[in-house]
Amino acid sequence: MLSPTYFLPKERFPDFLNALKSLGQVFAPVKVSKQSYSFKAVEKASEIAFEALRTILPPKKFFYPQSETLVKFEDGEIKECIEEPVFKVIFGVHPCDLAGLGIMDTIFEDSPGDTHYLRKRRTSMIIGLSCMPDKHCFCQSMGTDCPEKGYDVFLTDIEDGYFIEGKSSQGQKLLADAFADKVLERAREAHKDRYKRFWLDRSEAFETGFKVDNLRSTMDLEWENPVWEELGDRCLSCGNCTPVCPTCYCFDLVDVAALSSKQDGSGDAERRREWDSCQFVGFAKVAGDYNFRPGPVDRLKFWYRHKLHGFDDAYGFKTCVGCGRCTVSCPSGIDDIVKVVNILQVARQEKDEGQPK
Amino acid sequence: MIPGKTPYLSVKGTIRSIVPMAQDNYLFDFTERTGSLSGCRPGQFVELWVPGVGECPISVCSGRVSESIQLMVRRAGRVTSALFNMSEGDSVGLRGPYGQGFPMEAFKGRDLVMVAGGLGVAPIRSVWQYALDHREEFGRLVLIYGMRHTNDILFRQEFKFLLRRRDIDIFIAAEEVVGPALPPIAMQLGRVTDLLRQAEISSDSCVAVCGPPVMYKYVIDVLKERNVDEANIHLSLERHMKCGIGKCGHCFIGGKFNCKAGPVFALPEIKHVPEAIECDAASLQGGLE
Amino acid sequence: MAEIKKSTIVIPEVTRVEGHSAVTVDILDGKVENVKLDVFEGTRYFEKIVVGHKYDEMAHLTSRICAICSTGHVLASIFAIENLLGYKADEKTTLLRELMHLGMIIESHATHLCALVLPDFLGVEDLISFADKHKEEFALWTFLRTLGNDVQYMVGGRSFHPVNLHVFKLSSHPSGEALNVMAHRLKDAREKALYLAQVFLDLKLPAIPSFEPEYLALDYDSPTYGYFGTRVKSSKSWLRSIEEYRDYLGEYPVAYSHAKKSGNAAQPFMVGAIARLRFHSEKLGREARQLFLSSELAKGSCNTMLNNLAQSIELVEAVYRAQAICETLLQIEEDEKASPGEARNENETNIDRLLDKLPGAAVGAVECPRGTLYHYYDLDEKGVVRAADLITPSAQNTQRIESDIRNTVEARIAEVEDGARQALLQADLETLVRAYDPCNTCATHAVSIRVAKR
Amino acid sequence: MSAAAGSGTNHLPTIAVEGLTGCAGELLVILENLDKLLPFVRVVRFPFAQSKNEGGAVDITFVEGSVSQKHDLEKLKRIRANTRWLVAVGNCAVWGCVQKGALCKCKAAEMIEAVYGSAASSIAAEAMDAAPLDSHVAVDVKLSGCPINASQFLAVTASLLRDHLPYIVSKPVCLECKLRENPCVLIEDNLPCLGPVTAAGCGALCPSMGAACYGCFGPCEEPQIGAMTTILKEKGYEMEEVLGRLTAFGAVIPMGEKWQK
Ligand SMILES: Cc1cc2nc3c(=O)[nH]c(=O)nc-3n(C[C@H](O)[C@H](O)[C@H](O)COP(=O)(O)OP(=O)(O)OC[C@H]3O[C@@H](n4cnc5c(N)ncnc54)[C@H](O)[C@@H]3O)c2cc1C
Ligand code: SF4
Ligand code: SF4
Ligand code: SF4
Numbered sequence A: 001m002l003s004p005t006y007f008l009p010k011e012r013f014p015d016f017l018n019a020l021k022s023l024g025q026v027f028a029p030v031k032v033s034k035q036s037y038s039f040k041a042v043e044k045a046s047e048i049a050f051e052a053l054r055t056i057l058p059p060k061k062f063f064y065p066q067s068e069t070l071v072k073f074e075d076g077e078i079k080e081c082i083e084e085p086v087f088k089v090i091f092g093v094h095p096c097d098l099a100g101l102g103i104m105d106t107i108f109e110d111s112p113g114d115t116h117y118l119r120k121r122r123t124s125m126i127i128g129l130s131c132m133p134d135k136h137c138f139c140q141s142m143g144t145d146c147p148e149k150g151y152d153v154f155l156t157d158i159e160d161g162y163f164i165e166g167k168s169s170q171g172q173k174l175l176a177d178a179f180a181d182k183v184l185e186r187a188r189e190a191h192k193d194r195y196k197r198f199w200l201d202r203s204e205a206f207e208t209g210f211k212v213d214n215l216r217s218t219m220d221l222e223w224e225n226p227v228w229e230e231l232g233d234r235c236l237s238c239g240n241c242t243p244v245c246p247t248c249y250c251f252d253l254v255d256v257a258a259l260s261s262k263q264d265g266s267g268d269a270e271r272r273r274e275w276d277s278c279q280f281v282g283f284a285k286v287a288g289d290y291n292f293r294p295g296p297v298d299r300l301k302f303w304y305r306h307k308l309h310g311f312d313d314a315y316g317f318k319t320c321v322g323c324g325r326c327t328v329s330c331p332s333g334i335d336d337i338v339k340v341v342n343i344l345q346v347a348r349q350e351k352d353e354g355q356p357k
Numbered sequence B: 001m002i003p004g005k006t007p008y009l010s011v012k013g014t015i016r017s018i019v020p021m022a023q024d025n026y027l028f029d030f031t032e033r034t035g036s037l038s039g040c041r042p043g044q045f046v047e048l049w050v051p052g053v054g055e056c057p058i059s060v061c062s063g064r065v066s067e068s069i070q071l072m073v074r075r076a077g078r079v080t081s082a083l084f085n086m087s088e089g090d091s092v093g094l095r096g097p098y099g100q101g102f103p104m105e106a107f108k109g110r111d112l113v114m115v116a117g118g119l120g121v122a123p124i125r126s127v128w129q130y131a132l133d134h135r136e137e138f139g140r141l142v143l144i145y146g147m148r149h150t151n152d153i154l155f156r157q158e159f160k161f162l163l164r165r166r167d168i169d170i171f172i173a174a175e176e177v178v179g180p181a182l183p184p185i186a187m188q189l190g191r192v193t194d195l196l197r198q199a200e201i202s203s204d205s206c207v208a209v210c211g212p213p214v215m216y217k218y219v220i221d222v223l224k225e226r227n228v229d230e231a232n233i234h235l236s237l238e239r240h241m242k243c244g245i246g247k248c249g250h251c252f253i254g255g256k257f258n259c260k261a262g263p264v265f266a267l268p269e270i271k272h273v274p275e276a277i278e279c280d281a282a283s284l285q286g287g288l289e
Numbered sequence C: 001m002a003e004i005k006k007s008t009i010v011i012p013e014v015t016r017v018e019g020h021s022a023v024t025v026d027i028l029d030g031k032v033e034n035v036k037l038d039v040f041e042g043t044r045y046f047e048k049i050v051v052g053h054k055y056d057e058m059a060h061l062t063s064r065i066c067a068i069c070s071t072g073h074v075l076a077s078i079f080a081i082e083n084l085l086g087y088k089a090d091e092k093t094t095l096l097r098e099l100m101h102l103g104m105i106i107e108s109h110a111t112h113l114c115a116l117v118l119p120d121f122l123g124v125e126d127l128i129s130f131a132d133k134h135k136e137e138f139a140l141w142t143f144l145r146t147l148g149n150d151v152q153y154m155v156g157g158r159s160f161h162p163v164n165l166h167v168f169k170l171s172s173h174p175s176g177e178a179l180n181v182m183a184h185r186l187k188d189a190r191e192k193a194l195y196l197a198q199v200f201l202d203l204k205l206p207a208i209p210s211f212e213p214e215y216l217a218l219d220y221d222s223p224t225y226g227y228f229g230t231r232v233k234s235s236k237s238w239l240r241s242i243e244e245y246r247d248y249l250g251e252y253p254v255a256y257s258h259a260k261k262s263g264n265a266a267q268p269f270m271v272g273a274i275a276r277l278r279f280h281s282e283k284l285g286r287e288a289r290q291l292f293l294s295s296e297l298a299k300g301s302c303n304t305m306l307n308n309l310a311q312s313i314e315l316v317e318a319v320y321r322a323q324a325i326c327e328t329l330l331q332i333e334e335d336e337k338a339s340p341g342e343a344r345n346e347n348e349t350n351i352d353r354l355l356d357k358l359p360g361a362a363v364g365a366v367e368c369p370r371g372t373l374y375h376y377y378d379l380d381e382k383g384v385v386r387a388a389d390l391i392t393p394s395a396q397n398t399q400r401i402e403s404d405i406r407n408t409v410e411a412r413i414a415e416v417e418d419g420a421r422q423a424l425l426q427a428d429l430e431t432l433v434r435a436y437d438p439c440n441t442c443a444t445h446a447v448s449i450r451v452a453k454r
Numbered sequence D: 001m002s003a004a005a006g007s008g009t010n011h012l013p014t015i016a017v018e019g020l021t022g023c024a025g026e027l028l029v030i031l032e033n034l035d036k037l038l039p040f041v042r043v044v045r046f047p048f049a050q051s052k053n054e055g056g057a058v059d060i061t062f063v064e065g066s067v068s069q070k071h072d073l074e075k076l077k078r079i080r081a082n083t084r085w086l087v088a089v090g091n092c093a094v095w096g097c098v099q100k101g102a103l104c105k106c107k108a109a110e111m112i113e114a115v116y117g118s119a120a121s122s123i124a125a126e127a128m129d130a131a132p133l134d135s136h137v138a139v140d141v142k143l144s145g146c147p148i149n150a151s152q153f154l155a156v157t158a159s160l161l162r163d164h165l166p167y168i169v170s171k172p173v174c175l176e177c178k179l180r181e182n183p184c185v186l187i188e189d190n191l192p193c194l195g196p197v198t199a200a201g202c203g204a205l206c207p208s209m210g211a212a213c214y215g216c217f218g219p220c221e222e223p224q225i226g227a228m229t230t231i232l233k234e235k236g237y238e239m240e241e242v243l244g245r246l247t248a249f250g251a252v253i254p255m256g257e258k259w260q261k
Helices: A010-021 A095-109 A115-122 A169-180 A189-204 A215-221 A227-234 A296-314 A325-329 A337-354 B078-084 B118-133 B156-164 B192-198 B213-225 C055-065 C070-085 C091-122 C127-133 C135-156 C176-202 C242-249 C273-283 C286-293 C306-338 C351-355 C393-411 C419-435 D025-032 D070-082 D090-094 D097-104 D108-126 D150-161 D173-179 D225-234 D239-247 D253-260
Strands: A005-009 A025-031 A037-041 A067-074 A077-080 A088-093 A124-129 A153-157 A161-166 A251-257 A269-275 B011-022 B025-031 B045-050 B054-059 B068-074 B091-098 B112-117 B141-149 B169-176 B206-210 B233-236 B264-266 C005-011 C021-028 C031-039 C214-219 C231-234 C239-241 C360-368 C371-379 C385-391 C448-453 D014-019 D042-045 D058-064 D067-069 D083-089 D127-131 D141-143
Touching: A005 A010, A005 A169, A005 A189, A010 A025, A010 A088, A010 A161, A010 A169, A077 B011, A088 A095, A095 A115, A095 A124, A115 A124, A124 A169, A153 A169, A153 A189, A161 A169, A161 A189, A215 A296, A215 A337, A227 A296, A227 A337, A227 D225, A251 B054, A251 D150, A269 D173, A296 A337, A325 A337, B011 B068, B045 B068, B045 B078, B054 B068, B054 B078, B054 B118, B068 B078, B068 B118, B112 B118, B112 B192, B112 B213, B118 B141, B118 B206, B141 B192, B156 B169, B169 B192, B192 B213, B206 B213, B213 B233, C021 C393, C021 C419, C031 C393, C055 C070, C055 C371, C055 C385, C055 D097, C070 C091, C070 C135, C070 C360, C070 C371, C091 C127, C091 C135, C091 C176, C091 C306, C091 C419, C127 C135, C135 C176, C135 C306, C135 D025, C176 C286, C176 C306, C214 C273, C214 C360, C214 C371, C231 C242, C239 C242, C242 C360, C242 C371, C273 C286, C273 C306, C286 C306, C371 C393, C393 C419, D014 D025, D014 D070, D025 D058, D025 D090, D025 D150, D042 D058, D058 D070, D058 D090, D058 D150, D067 D070, D070 D083, D070 D127, D083 D090, D083 D150, D090 D097, D090 D141, D097 D127, D097 D239, D141 D150, D225 D239
Parallel strands: A025 A088, A088 A124, A124 A153, B112 B141, B112 B206, B141 B169, B206 B233, D014 D042, D014 D058, D058 D083, D083 D141
Antiparallel strands: A005 A161, A025 A037, A067 A077, A067 A269, A153 A161, A251 A269, B011 B025, B011 B091, B025 B068, B045 B054, B045 B091, B233 B264, C005 C021, C005 C448, C021 C031, C214 C231, C231 C239, C360 C371, C371 C385, D067 D127
16 A cells, blocks of 8 residues: 655744654754755754755765774773664755665675664664756766655655655654644645656756666776776875765774783774775785775776676666766866766767777 | 674684794684684685784685684784784684685585695695595695795695695795705795696696786686686685775775675686786786796 | 183073073183073074965964964964055954964963973972872963963864964854853863962062063054054164064074074063063953062063063963953854844955055064064065065074073172082073073073183 | 883883974974873983983884984984884974975075075084985884874874884875865865875864865875876966975975976
């Protein structure tokens, strides 16, 4: 049976927010500079930047924090660090980010499951929100433009209010309660019509994109395309493209030793994970200083390949969700995935056409 | 479901003995009481933790793992140096075993060629120990071991005994004589590839290879000359590794986590993966060919 | 023929001062012949380092002259450039800059007084015994310097070598919450600052026969005791613009030292806390003013050792003033919330127009913990530095330190040849040098007097 | 760790803190964090902070400042001979900082002439071209920063007290900047942010306050100077200015040579 759908008039939004707040701390996009947004704790609806498309960091930061201690060595014993997560409500997550969370889930759920991530993830509620693409959005190309999983409730903006669907059971319960409290109305036919129209209009609104069906072979065939060298020359190896990516999961593990009077090394220590980036020189270096990806070109190509078909084999999906964050946060302007794919596809096509029949 | 324990938790391993093997290469023997490492298969590895310093992946180099586990470690940097400063009775953290190891079951009933370069002899040792323990289940055993300098030889004592055995053919070579004229075991001057050309290798052999990144391409070329089927060539790849469990992304190559899907791969799996077995020209200077 | 006796007092490295310096006193036939304060801190030629760099780089380049006074250098460079461009910062920026400066005053004075000077009077020589045997003083220092550091951290982003202060503006403003917390911490610190001042008020000082020097300090219109200004006042009752600093300072390098000396050889002058209090004591708040009035300073004593006390009075004033600024800033924030939309960044849009004033040259000055600091820059039409001149307070005091040493040794010349009393003289000399809080980026207790015969 | 200079009853490891030519910034940072160290070490030399200083062997010596005069070099050699671990602290000691950066434009002698005029000759006799410690002696650990970050300093000390080499990141400032979720000032405000080529450690202090990183921690591992220059030029900065900024904190000397022309 289909779960019921609801309508939230915009003027009732503060009440809806209160309902969310009663569950736990609410985080939502907030404007932090002329053109940037960030998920931050909010108290009032007025703090929320509903217009935000992409935040600087994706919502992965809530479940996979920038730095966290996994294991510690204390009083000569190896101990697990279990932190009891506090319930969080993340409001305003767009379809691309929902897909991103889905990918993070797959990686961290894969055996052996990552307790640290999963505990936090299961102690949260994700409230999705519809959006209108700008010139950098290409989730449509990646097939992540419609919410499929990874959320509890989804809000579609239909002008004077929101059309609301519940996905998970905790999401449906939230809606049922809010309905009982008269914060929500049942969605009527008119709402459903506008909802459909919204999604149709939205699919027409994409300004940019590419065909994905040949990505894998294109990447392989154009592995020596001169465009890589051009991009490599401009690459700062600053790593900005990876922390901002909703699906980049790479981390470094570092030990933090406590000051200790025990000189035999049995003093306390922590083992901490911190976000890392494949764009840094030492990322793939092994003993003997052999580096599998010594130059910026090698690392950039690796990144593109990983995003565009890296997980095809391992998990059967691509790890780019088309949010455009890398494109807007590259100081050098070289992480324009759409542009690069188009160049590669054109080059490939030219070769195909040049081939004798 | 959410597992009860963090997968990053190690168990305590206590150093039972330390045997210096060659300069900067020591064989460490650890006792581990929980038995969590006892199912270890040849070619698998563990993450060794020196608290306050860090972790590093080290191949298990004993064919049998029960109460004790042996690791051959080369002093390469911070963690390994810290380990070298330890003495018998000191403890470290160990977690694992990780990775796929060599498909010993699939090797059974066939000739097995083992090719080791330098420190790559450590995981290969677990292979020959396993094979000798199950001698009757394998066909001919050929062991090829190459190194840069004559005094780099590891497991010298063990080789003395092995060389006397009739049921395994052993070829050892070094590129250069350094230190005492020639070690007291049969050793030639040359490269792994030279030995491969000497050895009698049937085209339906299975091959287990481990060595420095530069070695693979040349070994594969010779094996192909011998008409060995690509599908029977198994290579153990070294990659920068942090977590060992397919999360940290450091060892990711061409769609696979080396720590989980590897470190041992059959050649066809990685043949077309960029970076997997290529090597840059610069590091070849003075290299193996 | 009578034997001519030559002796030398050498303090090879003065400890517990910032930087490295040594003192040599040559005594010939019972007369002091030569006094040298030798700063062997390596040469860093900042006047050349900055040439070729853009005006907005001056703050972080010159801050590296000295960690303790880094805020002073940052502000002096900013003031010089703003003076040149005829720019006047808005109220909030000015207040935050003053707050930042007070943070430095609190931190620097606390460190000098508690960690560098007090050990002399407590009779401890190493940190461990200081920390162990004088827990209270040690804790007092920790408390006050942390406070000063945190004020600088809050405003400048770092407790020294701040990153947030720039020409025209601050790149970000401390949050209301941070200001509020700081205001409370400053309030709690009053008592400790007053206690420290009392300690110095009660100290018995060694006899140093000082004579009245010419005192110089910045003059300003602000009704509160401050550290910024564009005029200089002299105890010889003249008042001049800092733009004319060359005329009244006259700086010349000395061969034996890497720190340039300033002053007129005939008449050394003194800058620093004593000078500032002389001119502006009436602007002090009630508590600091009371302390001042009950001290020798109010009677016009020129004993250099009183510099420590003067600093402790400034420290009290700084704590009170900093708290007041935090409160004013909070008030401004309230007002802004009440009437939002007033364009605060109108200045920013005019930067290009301001730069039309280039090329040109100008001077900026601030009162650092140790005295007046001058920065002079000559910029080309793109805002690139063509020439610079940087005059630190320690350079200005060098001559006076030397003359103080000379006077002391002359007055106590009998002690030079007297083994038992010699050590005491040396210790007193070191204490004297330290009282100036010289910032040579340093002075050891191993003062030796060598007597040579010829 | 052996208490090399351990005398009598005190078995704590010994440390010394010394300054060559610098601004005393690291001395200050260490002084301010000394209370945290005192339970674990014995401070045998720290002339900036205490009067009773011993000579002789030490376990760890922290050295601030660059080698800029003969006196510094003699002192450094003495330090090296007497310490087990020599830790270069601060940009001056690790890279040479601003005084080294200035050498891109002219030689030390020229600068002395310009600053000291007639007195130049006696000063010049003492002076050397400013250089980091490792151009003269072997350095065991290099902790950069201008000034060093206190928690990094404590972590390095903790490792050395256990006789382990510390882990010091040399990834770029951008990493810390993005981890703090700062808007990028290079992209949004066109400020000349050097974060992409500068070593992390400060916690991306400047960009977190809305200002451009000016490189005070020295270069990151393999800084992409070419790309950095290209991007700043595209943003309208003149080559001369870009080179000035890149070399100011002493690090990227190869670029500096171009600046000399
Ligand atoms: C599957 C596998 C099995 C291995 N088996 C053995 C073995 O049996 N015996 C042995 O001595 N060594 C083995 N190694 C190599 C060993 O892991 C590295 O030498 C070790 O990590 C270096 O750590 P370190 O802290 O001492 O050096 P570091 O100070 O961390 O670095 C020294 C050098 O090693 C590189 N490095 C750092 N971490 C790793 C890493 N995780 N993997 C590879 N290189 C790294 C660095 O980039 C640097 O070039 C194995 C590596 C892998 C991936
Ligand atoms: S590195 Fe920076 S803080 Fe340290 S001494 Fe040099 S200038 Fe000062
Ligand atoms: S502001 Fe600077 S440090 Fe931060 S991401 Fe941008 S370039 Fe990098
Ligand atoms: S951001 Fe750059 S300039 Fe600022 S403190 Fe960090 S390293 Fe120094």
